[in-house]
Amino acid sequence: MGIEIERKYRVTGEGWRTAAHAVIPMAQGYLNDTAALDSGAQKASVRVRIQGEQAFLNMKSREIGHTRQEFDYPIPVDDARALLALCVGGLIDKRRHLVEHQGLLWEVDEFLGENAGLVVAEVELEHADQAITLPDWAGAEVTDEVRYYNLALAARPFSRWSSAERG
Numbered sequence: 001m002g003i004e005i006e007r008k009y010r011v012t013g014e015g016w017r018t019a020a021h022a023v024i025p026m027a028q029g030y031l032n033d034t035a036a037l038d039s040g041a042q043k044a045s046v047r048v049r050i051q052g053e054q055a056f057l058n059m060k061s062r063e064i065g066h067t068r069q070e071f072d073y074p075i076p077v078d079d080a081r082a083l084l085a086l087c088v089g090g091l092i093d094k095r096r097h098l099v100e101h102q103g104l105l106w107e108v109d110e111f112l113g114e115n116a117g118l119v120v121a122e123v124e125l126e127h128a129d130q131a132i133t134l135p136d137w138a139g140a141e142v143t144d145e146v147r148y149y150n151l152a153l154a155a156r157p158f159s160r161w162s163s164a165e166r167g
Contacts, residue, residue: 002069002070002071002072003067003068003069003070004060004067004068004069004070004124005066005067005124005125005126005127005128005130006066006122006123006124006125006143007066007122007123007125007132007141007143008120008121008122008141008142008143008148009120009121009122009134009138009139009140009141009142009143010119010120010121010138010139010140010142010148011108011119011120011121011137011138011139012137012138012139013136013137014137015135015136015137016097016099016106016108016121016135016137017097019099019100019101019135020097020098020099020108021098021099021100022097022098023095023096023097023098024051024052024095024096024098025051025052025094025095025096026049026050026051026052026092026093026094026095026096026109027049027050027084027091027092027093028047028048028049028050028084028091028092028150029047029048029083029084029087029088029089029090029091029092029154030045030046030047030048030087030088030089030150030151030154031046031047031048031083031086031087031088032045032046032088033088033089033151033154033155034146034151034152034155037062037151042062043061043062044059044060044061044062044069045059045060045062045149045151046058046059047059047060047150047151048075048080048083048084048087049080050077050080050081050084051096053077054074054077055074055075055076055077055079055080055081056072056073056074056075056080057072057073057075057080057083058070058071058072058073059071064144064146065143065144066125066128066143067128087154088154089151089154089155090113090114090154090155090157091113091154092111092113092115092150092153092154093111093112093113093115094109094110094111094112094115095109095110095112096108096109096110097109097110099121099135101133101135102132102133102135104123104125104132105123105124106121106122106123106135107121107122107123108120108121109121109122111153111158113157114157114158114159114160115153115157115158115159116158116159117158117159117166118153118158120142120148121135121137121138147161147165
């Protein structure tokens, strides 16, 4: 079992684009939804992801915040395609841009489809209290805002957010 310690930020501006050293196309979906988690019927999200030429089955515990249990298993791409057809809610389509900043790897997710217009950056940390220097394109921290979780975006995409929510 792994522990994921991650912080998430809205992205402002375009400065991250020229700093990106790789771009990975991703398609992902969820075999459960927010209602199952909110009701307590399930305690983890179950995700299927095709990431470039690889595919993964992933489970994350439901804690809100920057620390969660995470289980990630490679699966055949054909299996992932079949599982994506079984997912509830919408599918997440995005491009992940990898950006090094101050010794840390930032993953800048540029969402497409129904989530187009949303750009979020995540950075994984070694421990919860690790100090980080934010890049100038990192805006407001949204680590604790559930609507920015990919599971929530599959159920209620960015295109359906109000002007105030898009803020």
